[in-house]
Each structure stands twice: as structure tokens, then as C-alpha cells.
Amino acid sequence: MGETLLMKGNETLAEAALRAGCEAYFGYPITPQSEVPEYLSEEMPKRGRIFLQAESEVASINMLYGAAGAGFKAMTTSSSPGISLMLEGISYIAAAELPCVIANVTRGGPGLGTIQPSQGDYFQAVKGGGHGDYHMIVLAPSTVQEIADLTYDAFDLCWKYRTPVMIMMDGALGQMMEKVTFKEYKEPVRDISWATRGKPANGDRRVITSLHIQPEEMERVNNKLQAKYTEIKKNEVRYETQNCDDADVVIVGFGLSARIGTKAMQMMREKGYKVGLMKPISLWPFPEKAIEDLSRRVKGFYVLELNAGQMIEDVRLANEGRAKVGKYNRYGGMIYSPDEVVEHLEPFCKELK
Secondary structure, X not given: OOEEEEEEHHHHHHHXXXXXXXXXXXXXOOOOOOHHHHHHHHXXXXXXXXXXXXXXXXXXXXXXXXXXXOOOOEEEEEOHHHHHHHHHHHHHHHHHOOOEEEEEEEEOOOOOOOOOEOOOOHHHHHOOOOOOOOOOEEEOOOOHHHHHHHHHHHHHHHHHHOOEEEEEXXXXXXXXXXEEEEOOOOOOOOOXXXXXXXXXXXXXXXXXXXXXOOHHHHHHHHHHHHHHHHHHHHHOOOEEEEOOOOOOEEEEOOOHHXXXXXXXXXXXXXXXXXXXXXXXXXXXXXXXXXXXXXXXXXOEEEEEEOOOOXXXXXXXXXXXXXXXXXXXXXOOOOOOOHHHHHHHHHHHHHXXX
């Protein structure tokens, strides 16, 4: 069954990475994710693995690039402005098709902002963030248990598709303590025949690069990437629904907003409103087909986000105008309560009766 512990979200992320076989970590402390490198700085040397506190986030991502290129299971973590500094390197890693895990424990912004939780990095994560036509798989846990499970998944997916995978969770989840069960991790077979581990005795030198001067070659690389992204969209969409079979209105929220939305849904049900919940777990690929299917039988979607309204754009695109779309937002580190959500959701539901 696995081992059950009471752990903080950030420490769960670190421990799950270790159990998933992370061999190298490069990072820089920034609130609210600093417990991750703190935990790993103590545990990785004990297990004969590489921990290095870099001089900056720019250094961290380029060290990750090098370790991933050498075929090591590698990870970095940061928080919002730190991820912004990494975006050039992330684009390089995506173009070079290297497997690695990047975790963003998000805080309020823009700018240096606040150390309080936020979901303002949605666009940055799912629309690429850096330059060029690339994507990362983006996984959004809403519980400490999901942090553990999705960390395992992130390491598997990055190797399956040779692509960077981001775990995006807000600062509240990083600091929250809950019971977590670490399932036994089964290491999948890893092919590192492409990695830069020296020139093979009877083979060509392995070259890993994102630089392709000739436009024909750059287009070939882009076509290969887009074909891979199409395959990911076909196979790796993840979401959960509750009480959607008879729902008139479906709350849509990820991460902390899904937790709050679940309680708000229950309170609305007690008031006699047919409200369901949809929780996207993969923010990219986004569960657009699931939204489309729901939009053909519900009256409305109510999007909860700790930002000014970002995921709502993807909900609207999938909805294609069939159902009414409403929203409630807090940002800058502020968090809504279930009562607050119900106060704003109830008038929306009454309009649709």
C-alpha cells in the first residue's frame, strides 16, 4: 500500500521526487518554495545524489539543461518571478527535447509581488511562456496527496515524451500539511541512447542543440514538436468531475480553487441548486473536449481563479458560446472563502433558472 506520513506540500514534492528516482537537483531559494531545496539539500547527499544550490534561477535552468542532456533524472523548483528568469532555458530544453521536471510554487504578482498564494502564472505555464511554438505538460495538484502522485507522473511523462513537465501549485498548497501515502514507485525502462554521455565507440557523436540556422531544418524540428504535442493532447488529458450528471451550472477550478469550489458546490446543493464541479488536473493539455461535452447539456460555467481571469479564456474557447460563462476572482495573494463564492455564485444561478 505504501507509506503514510503527515507532511507539508513542499516537503512532499521533494520526497516524491526522491522516490521517483530524481538524480540531480539544481535550484535557488525563493519563498514560498524554499522548503523544497532545504529538504533536498539534506536528503540527496545521503542517497548519493547531486544537489547544487545555483547562484541564480538562470544558472539553475541551464544546469538542468546540461543534466537532462546527459540523460539524468533531473529537477528544479522555483516560484513565479524565478520561473520568469528560467523561460529562455525552458524554451531551449523544449526545443532540444530533453526530459526534466520543473515545479512552480506560485506567489502573487506581477513583479516581486507578495509571498502569498496565487494562480497568476497560468498563462505563463500553459501558453509556453518563453519564445517560440512550444508547450510543457502542466500538472496542477489540489491536495498534498496529489502533489505526491503527480510528481511521480511528472517524471514518467517527461521521459515518455522527452519534454519538460511542470508541476504548478500555489503557495498555500506548498505550506499546507496533510496526510499523504507514498505509493511504491516502479521505474519505467529509460532509453538514454540519445544522451550526451561521451562518443559511442562505434557511432556518431551525439549532439543536443536548439540552434538550427537553416529555416528548413527549424521547420522540420517544429513539425516534429507539433506532432508530439498532438500525441500528448490525445493521451494525457486529466480532470475530475463531481455532481455533473444533473448539473445546471458547473464550477471550474484548479488547485486551491478546486478545493474551495468543492465546498461551495456542496453549499449550493444544500440550497437546492444543481451545481457540479470540474477540476482540470492537466492545465496543458487542457480538457477542452470535456468542457465542450458539458457545454451541450449545462446552462452555465462558473470559473474560480486566484488571478484576474486566465483559465476562463480556455473555458470560453471550448464552450464556443453554448453556455453562459461567469467568474469570480481574487488576486494579489488574497483567497476567497466558500461562503464568499456562494454569495457571488447564487445570483449567477438564479439568472439561469
